[in-house]
Amino acid sequence: xxxxxxxxxxxxxxxxxxxxxxxxxxxxxxxxxxxxxxxxxxxxxxxxxxxxxxxxxxxxxxxxxxxxxxxxxxxxxxxxxxxxxxxxxxxxxxxxxxxxxxxxxxxxxxxxxxxxxxxxxxxxxxxxxxxxxxxxxxxxxxxxxxxxxxxxxxxxxxxxxxxxxxxxxxxxxxxxxxxxxxxxxxxxxxxxxxxxxxxxxxxxxxxxxxxxxxxxxxxxxxxxxxxxxxxxxxxxxxxxxxxxxxxxxxxxxxxxxxxxxxxxxxxxxxxxxxxxxxxxxxxxxxxxxxxxxxxxxxxxxxxxxxxxxxxxxxxxxxxxxxxxxxxxxxxxxxxxxxxxxxxxxxxxxxxxxxxxxxxxxxxxxxxxxxxxxxxxxxxxxxxxxxxxxxxxxxxxxxxxxxxxxxxxxxxxxxxxxxxxxxxxxxxxxxxxxxxxxxxxxxxxxxxxxxxxx
Numbered sequence: 001x002x003x004x005x006x007x008x009x010x011x012x013x014x015x016x017x018x019x020x021x022x023x024x025x026x027x028x029x030x031x032x033x034x035x036x037x038x039x040x041x042x043x044x045x046x047x048x049x050x051x052x053x054x055x056x057x058x059x060x061x062x063x064x065x066x067x068x069x070x071x072x073x074x075x076x077x078x079x080x081x082x083x084x085x086x087x088x089x090x091x092x093x094x095x096x097x098x099x100x101x102x103x104x105x106x107x108x109x110x111x112x113x114x115x116x117x118x119x120x121x122x123x124x125x126x127x128x129x130x131x132x133x134x135x136x137x138x139x140x141x142x143x144x145x146x147x148x149x150x151x152x153x154x155x156x157x158x159x160x161x162x163x164x165x166x167x168x169x170x171x172x173x174x175x176x177x178x179x180x181x182x183x184x185x186x187x188x189x190x191x192x193x194x195x196x197x198x199x200x201x202x203x204x205x206x207x208x209x210x211x212x213x214x215x216x217x218x219x220x221x222x223x224x225x226x227x228x229x230x231x232x233x234x235x236x237x238x239x240x241x242x243x244x245x246x247x248x249x250x251x252x253x254x255x256x257x258x259x260x261x262x263x264x265x266x267x268x269x270x271x272x273x274x275x276x277x278x279x280x281x282x283x284x285x286x287x288x289x290x291x292x293x294x295x296x297x298x299x300x301x302x303x304x305x306x307x308x309x310x311x312x313x314x315x316x317x318x319x320x321x322x323x324x325x326x327x328x329x330x331x332x333x334x335x336x337x338x339x340x341x342x343x344x345x346x347x348x349x350x351x352x353x354x355x356x357x358x359x360x361x362x363x364x365x366x367x368x369x370x371x372x373x374x375x376x377x378x379x380x381x382x383x384x385x386x387x388x389x390x391x392x393x394x395x396x397x398x399x400x401x402x403x404x405x406x407x408x409x410x411x412x413x414x415x416x417x418x419x420x421x422x423x424x425x426x427x428x429x430x431x432x433x434x435x436x437x438x439x440x441x442x443x444x445x446x447x448x449x450x451x452x453x
Contacts, residue, residue, distance in 0.1 A: 029388050031234040036200050038183065038191040039125020047122055049211060054118040054129060054187065058110050062361060066316055070101050073317040084328055084341040088321040092340045096324070097317055099349050109354045116163065120187070121211060123204045128180060129187035130208065131156055135167035135174035144241075144447065145214045146175040147205065148432070151223020152368055153323040155186045155358045157351075158433045165440035173444070173453060178212065180205055182224060182371065186358045190367035197374040198224065199385075202231035206239070215239060220443060222246040222431065224371065231385055233392045242419070242450040244395040244443050246431050247402055250410030252381065259409065271409030275423050279398075279405040287404055294329060294403065297322075301372035309366030319365060320356045327352060330429035332401045346434040395420035395446030397439060401428035420446040 037043040075090045083089060116131045135143060146166065150158050156179040166175040181188035182201055191200075205228065209217055218241050221229035226245045233240045250256055259270035260283055267277050280286065300308045312319040328341035335342035343352065359365045380386060394415040398405065400423075408421040422442050427435040447453075 031384055031388055033203055033235050036124045038193050038196055040192040051119050051121040054120045056110050056113045058106055063106055067101060069316050070097060083339050084336040088325040093321055100353050104353050106357060123207050126183050127189040128204060128208060130178055130180035133163050133167060133177045135176060138169055140172060141169055142173050143176050145217040147178045147209060147217060147219050149221040149225030149228050151225050153326050155355050156181050157355050157358060158430060162432045162436035162440050165436055170444045180208060184367035184371060185364055186362050195374060198227045198231050201228045202235055206232055206236055216241050218242045218447060220244040233390055234385055234388050237392050240392045242393040242447060244446050246397045246399060248396060248406050248411055250406045251413045256410055272407055276407040298372060301369040302376040305369035305373050306366055309369050313363060313365050316360050319360055323356050324352055331434060332428055389416055390414055391416045393417050393419045393450045397422050397424050397442045399424045399427040399431055403429060419449045
């Protein structure tokens, strides 16, 4: 809104565009695809377009190096009764690190990662990693391709618990799921050149779907994934059958400002439900001050990622504290009041540390942080995607503990064809990781509406 301090980067004003449909004007604006080359050196005349199988691997040497670094960690005592209000409490951090050092089995978790088929293919000079999971063959089953895109500080591993749910048969529908790693995250090669932003990621993922043989498909995302999949929908709306988001941000402007003034008193006049009012107000406390308290990381990563990343790329314990603090507070802000950050209320330490290890073993935390700087080089409201509407069928899942709430009436300013808007009963910023069944159910009901099942 006009009164709002710019939120964290994953709340960049998500934009919109029109689907190429006979019912939509031919003059609909889309984002130009453009082109890019992000590999080292000059662009070659041709590029290998084959898709190669990939296997996650580890070694005794890699694990020994991890243990040596963990054993040399230097801790600072926490302030009395500070819990998680100053960040990751070092008393609890020692317990997590003790588990990591003495009980966590990385070789076992590598086998877990390899339970789904991994692949790599070269696009715009980068080796792009993805997993590709097909449903079992069944008679009279319609298989729909679905790409799911993660954010920061997550990874493709966030989707491991939702994959078996989506590949089940849902009254004749099942999904063939593609989960790529954003370039610079995990096993996807990082850009060697400046400027790799959400448009570049969106274009690369559109090329990936084309290379896999899909002319039409569904998209799903949260955090950076919501921005990337939104951009994909703006670039090639005729390819996107439907867009499902578990996070989106409204536009700013008079309508939003007016609704903030009237909403608490006459919510029905501005399209607010009682639940919208409960989640939004008091507005400054829930959507300005709360965001200020949680967005320091964003300002650092959007300005000097290489400086900030140097320490966490060198210290596994520093990396774990930096990443896992987000899985505490972004799951539920009330976790800051707990001595253990509530980490194991929704996650197992094995799952949390597996995500950390994907960043650690690939040395990708700095390149993942750079994505903030590349997307915040200028005012987000002046980007072309902020000025382009989205007309692909859209489904929104509003989880109650997401960092900011976007009412349907605000979302409709950009997303012009909302087929489904669900107030989810529980869950926060990482729903595929936290509440896979809830998210799967919402994706399925949205797609059934689009497919008219």
